[in-house]
Amino acid sequence: MQEAVLEFLSKRHSTPISALAAPGPDEDQLQLMLKLAARVPDHGRLTPWRFIIYRGDARKKVGQLLADRLEQLEGPLTEARKEQELKRFDRAPLVVGVVSSPVEHPRIPEWEMFLSAGAAAMNLCHAANAMGFASNWITNWYANEEEGRRLLGVAPHERVAGFVHIGTSQTVVPERPRADMEAKVSEYQGPWNE
Incomplete structure (x- = not known):
């Protein structure tokens, strides 16, 4: 079992949105994906994130609003x-x-809550992939523009961690170069010095 999970994680990739097509998840599959996505680190059990579902005609309406x-x-x-x-x-x-x-909290900083939302987005991608679907997690201009967020159903105090596009892949995604881990991992050497 552990080997299968490690193999799955070693092959994780994003599928270009242009290669995502029907079928997408049915309602039961979507509910399971969201349940799995919610199993994230959450300091104080605040659940400082939520999901907005865009499907069917809502996707066309959003496109017109964004245009x-x-x-x-x-x-x-x-x-x-x-x-x-x-x-x-x-x-x-x-x-x-x-x-x-x-969520307002006297000890838990907002940035930790944002990280929890990001973890939910990553879990959603993993859940979709584990169920045989392909996914792509993006933001884009409307995630960083106040009126764009409002048009997408996001409240003024909220921020977008990402939009996860889910469907069935119409292509084989080639492996891309990955991070040079030797350049990205270091042992602690004491306080940072310029």
């Missing part, structure tokens, strides 16, 4: 740019917004 908002920000869009925005949430059969929804 309209981007035109307000940048002026008239080219047809290609407008089409890109219209299809933002319509490329995969399911998109799950993972939202950091901090």
